[in-house]
Amino acid sequence: MAMREMGAKVNGGESCRMCGGRTYVIERQGDQAQARVCACSANCSVCGGRGHVLVEREAVFSQKVGPKRYEVMEPCTCTRRRQRVVLFNDIRMPGVVAHAGFDNYRAFNEAQDRGRGVAMHFAHQFVKGATAKGFILSGPVGTGKTHLLAATLGHLVLEMGVRARYVEISLLYATIRRGFQEGKSGGEIIGPLSEVEVLAIDEMGKGRGSAFEMETLDELIARRYNAGRTTLFATNYSLEPERKQARAAAPTGYRSTDDARAAVRAEELLRERVGERIYSRLCEMCTFVELPKDTPDRRRTRQEMDAMNHPPMGMRNAGR
16 A cells, blocks of 8 residues: 555656656765655645545444444545655764665675565565564675665655664764763663664674673674564674684785774674574574675775776876
């Protein structure tokens, strides 16, 4: 129903060039993605701007009388559209993924294609109000994990009216620490995240692993797990239950301290980062999707392609 309500608006057989027929526009505003109703849908021809419509229903109130028709006042499509735009702006989606969708996600390998398939199936088969198993995406940086989280939440909120939130875990820790200085408890900040219907937690496992961070994460996961609420995750750490036997290899070339640290992190498991209790719950809460370590960094690949297509001025002149 949601997609039909918020779906393509056609004028004279052509979709709006601004929104592509979706009736809403998503833009980057500062560090967050924000939605607004498209100008093509600002004036509603269905309700005339009243925001509600009369709808005829039929029900049986008495077996003796049989089916009876009646009219009720319901929110118009334009009202639901505005409400969903407000819900989307409450997600706090990063501005960098404002235009993320399933259609513009580029898969370099079979695992990425499966990741997109898992996210799309979840989004399109989600039933509002029902308990659903989430998913967790694991892979190197720049492989589109946040892109898929954003595409999923955008569909759920704007096409179905689901209440959702996005949080990057290290920023959550920082927010709670600032809250302590303002006299707030961690529970006050975690509370709304515990109650939202779908929550996306990005950068799972990131942080120093302090007692405060582990207790915060454990409380958030426990609340959602006990309430049967759906949670989505993305992480740079492997989802494997056991560390694989490392192959001995002679070092080649110079390796900086940062490179050495990155290599150590690449071998770490999410299970080691979050502990047995949380990992066990993730196994029950989510479908696991792991991208290979050699999956290309899309941001780096894009930069390299730009450099090839637009060489520095000196190199252009040298070729003449």
